[in-house]
Amino acid sequence: MNIFRYLNAKGAKIPNHKELTKDLKVEVLEPPKYLYYPMAMHIGKPSRPAVRVGDKVKIGTLLGEIEEGLSANIHSSVSGQVVSIGEDEAFRGKGKSIVVENDFMDEKKKLEPLSETITPEEFAKRLEEAGITGKGGAGFPAHIKYDMEKHETEYLVINGAECEPYSTTDHRAMVEYADEIIEITSLIMKIYHIDESYIAIEDNMKESKEALDKAIIKKDAKNIKVHELPAVYPQGHSALQIEQVLGIEIKEGERSGDVGVLQSNVSTIKAIYDAVFKDDPLYKRIITVTGPMIKNPKNLMVRIGTKVEDIVEKCGGFNEGERLNISGGPMMGKSFDDLSLPVDKDTTTLLFLKKHLIEEEKPCIRCAKCILHCPVSIQPIRISNAYREREYHLGKPLKSESCINCGTCSYICPSKINLLDDIQKLNKELEEKDDE
Ligand code: SF4
Ligand code: SF4
Numbered sequence: 001m002n003i004f005r006y007l008n009a010k011g012a013k014i015p016n017h018k019e020l021t022k023d024l025k026v027e028v029l030e031p032p033k034y035l036y037y038p039m040a041m042h043i044g045k046p047s048r049p050a051v052r053v054g055d056k057v058k059i060g061t062l063l064g065e066i067e068e069g070l071s072a073n074i075h076s077s078v079s080g081q082v083v084s085i086g087e088d089e090a091f092r093g094k095g096k097s098i099v100v101e102n103d104f105m106d107e108k109k110k111l112e113p114l115s116e117t118i119t120p121e122e123f124a125k126r127l128e129e130a131g132i133t134g135k136g137g138a139g140f141p142a143h144i145k146y147d148m149e150k151h152e153t154e155y156l157v158i159n160g161a162e163c164e165p166y167s168t169t170d171h172r173a174m175v176e177y178a179d180e181i182i183e184i185t186s187l188i189m190k191i192y193h194i195d196e197s198y199i200a201i202e203d204n205m206k207e208s209k210e211a212l213d214k215a216i217i218k219k220d221a222k223n224i225k226v227h228e229l230p231a232v233y234p235q236g237h238s239a240l241q242i243e244q245v246l247g248i249e250i251k252e253g254e255r256s257g258d259v260g261v262l263q264s265n266v267s268t269i270k271a272i273y274d275a276v277f278k279d280d281p282l283y284k285r286i287i288t289v290t291g292p293m294i295k296n297p298k299n300l301m302v303r304i305g306t307k308v309e310d311i312v313e314k315c316g317g318f319n320e321g322e323r324l325n326i327s328g329g330p331m332m333g334k335s336f337d338d339l340s341l342p343v344d345k346d347t348t349t350l351l352f353l354k355k356h357l358i359e360e361e362k363p364c365i366r367c368a369k370c371i372l373h374c375p376v377s378i379q380p381i382r383i384s385n386a387y388r389e390r391e392y393h394l395g396k397p398l399k400s401e402s403c404i405n406c407g408t409c410s411y412i413c414p415s416k417i418n419l420l421d422d423i424q425k426l427n428k429e430l431e432e433k434d435d436e
Contacts (some may be wrong), residue, residue: 035305044070136265164329
């Protein structure tokens with residue numbers, strides 16, 4: 001163990017609670033009678049409905065067509081019939097949504113098979129057709145990233161660190177689909193002329209490492225390396241991870257592509273495998289259902305569009321008591337009340353916690369912990385003070401916009417000051433000022 005890696009690593013050591021689901025094999029959840037597809041499942045513009053009420057669909061039928069610019073295709077995850085197109089609530093807010101009634105026939109419509117030799121342009125086109133978006137939580141359309149990075153890419157970094165507590169989605173993907181992950185990684189390297197690839201994991205993910213190492217030996221893919229990072233939150237953040245793995249710093253305003261690095265989440269890589277080798281668009285995903293308030297925590301393979309309540313039922317319902325529902329992890333996830341929301345392409349985790357009374361905020365004791373642990377080296381308490389004193393103009397010199405919203409400062413603060421909330425509100429003020 002290299003002790004300097006630990007000393008250099010900012011962020012915080014936080015309990016990971018992964019023991020609830022990390023050894024549980026992914027179970028298949030049979031799709032329900034009705035599936036709900038919000039047209040906003042990704043960053044950018046919502047998709048445009050490509051079907052009409054009454055249309056027959058198969059698994060893989062295009063339901064939502066990509067809009068120009070940043071957008072993505074959306075496909076049906078069951079066979080059946082379109083029964084409504086209207087407005088519905090979703091994790092990304094209220095918007096256009098398509099409802100499909102499942103006929104339980106599971107008929108499939110595959111993508112056209114690819115030729116043996118694929119150019120970067122054809123590869124990006126395939127990702128576009130298949131509606132691949134980042135499955136780690138950000139929902140960035142993958143075809144745009146892979147099209148932008150086709151020139152001068154030196155490294156591929158696959159993010160399997162899954163640093164959010166409780167989540168075991170990526171971990172199970174690596175344990176159960178290691179061969180597929182190595183197969184598609186090798187192909188991407190060939191298409192993009194990349195010599196070195198790294199799969200970044202935390203150093204407590206023993207089973208993931210074993211499975212990947214075995215698959216690398218089997219494929220004789222010596223230029224793919226499993227890179228262990230210290231288990232310090234937030235190792236999953238893209239820029240921090242690239243710096244840790246390659247020693248390359250990504251400066252403010254730069255993308256990973258600007259420094260010759262192509263980066264994808266490991267579950268996205270598995271979805272790319274399905275699109276390239278199985279001609280399947282993205283219509284299902286692994287979800288971790290976990291936390292002390294769910295009766296039987298599980299890792300489930302779920303069709304996109306399944307409502308949270310159907311998933312909860314499969315897990316035996318809830319334990320007694322007041323509950324806090326979170327989509328994603330406890331650090332960066334979003335709380336929600338409505339159990340009729342459908343899972344979308346980047347729903348990684350459904351976390352059900354006990355609702356504790358919110359601890360009362362106390363005055364700052366000037367311990368500087370928030371500053372010492374901030375992974376991007378800004379000063380959370382000074383930004384928070386600037387917000388509370390309405391000195392919004394201090395946001396820029398204090399680099400509040402560099403905040404990656406990881407929540408470490410709020411978590412670590414002994415006075416329970418919700419620093420992240422203040423920082424986000426100040427950044428909103430700055431954004432609004434820029435728009436004026
Ligand atoms: S200021 Fe932002 S980046 Fe720094 S610890 Fe707080 S939430 Fe994370
Ligand atoms: S961690 Fe909390 S108490 Fe310590 S300096 Fe920051 S805001 Fe103040």
